[in-house]
Amino acid sequence: MPAEAREPGADSFPGGLRRVARVVLLDPSDRILLLHGHEPDDPADDWWFTPGGGLEGEETREQAAMRELAEETGITDVELGPVLWRRQCSFPFAGRRWNQDEWYYLARTARTPQRDPGALALTELERRSVAGARWWTCRELARAHETVYPTRLAELLRTLLDEGPPAKPVTLDTEIV
Numbered sequence: 001m002p003a004e005a006r007e008p009g010a011d012s013f014p015g016g017l018r019r020v021a022r023v024v025l026l027d028p029s030d031r032i033l034l035l036h037g038h039e040p041d042d043p044a045d046d047w048w049f050t051p052g053g054g055l056e057g058e059e060t061r062e063q064a065a066m067r068e069l070a071e072e073t074g075i076t077d078v079e080l081g082p083v084l085w086r087r088q089c090s091f092p093f094a095g096r097r098w099n100q101d102e103w104y105y106l107a108r109t110a111r112t113p114q115r116d117p118g119a120l121a122l123t124e125l126e127r128r129s130v131a132g133a134r135w136w137t138c139r140e141l142a143r144a145h146e147t148v149y150p151t152r153l154a155e156l157l158r159t160l161l162d163e164g165p166p167a168k169p170v171t172l173d174t175e176i177v
Helices: 061-073 124-129 138-143 153-163
Strands: 018-026 032-039 042-049 052-054 078-093 096-109 130-136
Touching (some): 018 061, 018 078, 032 061, 052 061, 061 096, 078 153, 130 138
Antiparallel strands (some): 032 042, 032 130
């Protein structure tokens, strides 16, 4: 699961859920950017996920989405769009259980990256658990055998590309790993 922990020793969050902002970043060719994460002590236990992370201090989810995208990818030339999806999830990572309320924002970048983006400000935990990034086409994502979160991302992306953003955020099924 996501490796963007900002408070690795914290066991609970206000309301019991860590508030998270994620970014569904699309390039001009409608490819989505995913980060490749793994358990810090077991690189074979790996998955792909959207950039994003927990809110810090008094920042809004929009501010957190933009900050996390810049920190994790170095990409700042984006236009943040609407919230596409919301999901609650719970998963083990780095020796503890994470309970999150995630909001997924649409964003587009006008440039076609010639190489993988580069992280600018990863936490120590992220440095040990994020192996890189990749731009995926919807077709590649649908055919992937790797673990991807949220688990229905290929289907969700196809709907987004075919129909555009939903009129209001879609609530995804709760995922408990």
